[in-house]
Amino acid sequence: MALAALGWVLEDERRASRFLDLTGLSPDGLRDSIGERSTHRAVFEFLQSHEPDLVGAAGALGVAPEVLVRAGQELGA
Secondary structure, three states: OHHHHHHHHHOOHHHHHHHHHHHOOOHHHHHHHOOOHHHHHHHHHHHHOOHHHHHHHHHHHOOOHHHHHHHHHHOOO
């Protein structure tokens, strides 16, 4: 779920830039940490911090926003 949500985040250049800025990750750092739990948590935290992104990602992934919130909670986001 986190990787699918990350794919949605990265589809938009401005949103991707905001994600990298807010997480402190560089593009190389993101590539290196893509499978790490901390990166997955960062994706869910990013989505939960801005409701339009949460709703947009949920719609694109075909799930309710609550599913993304719950997935983040399970990772400790």
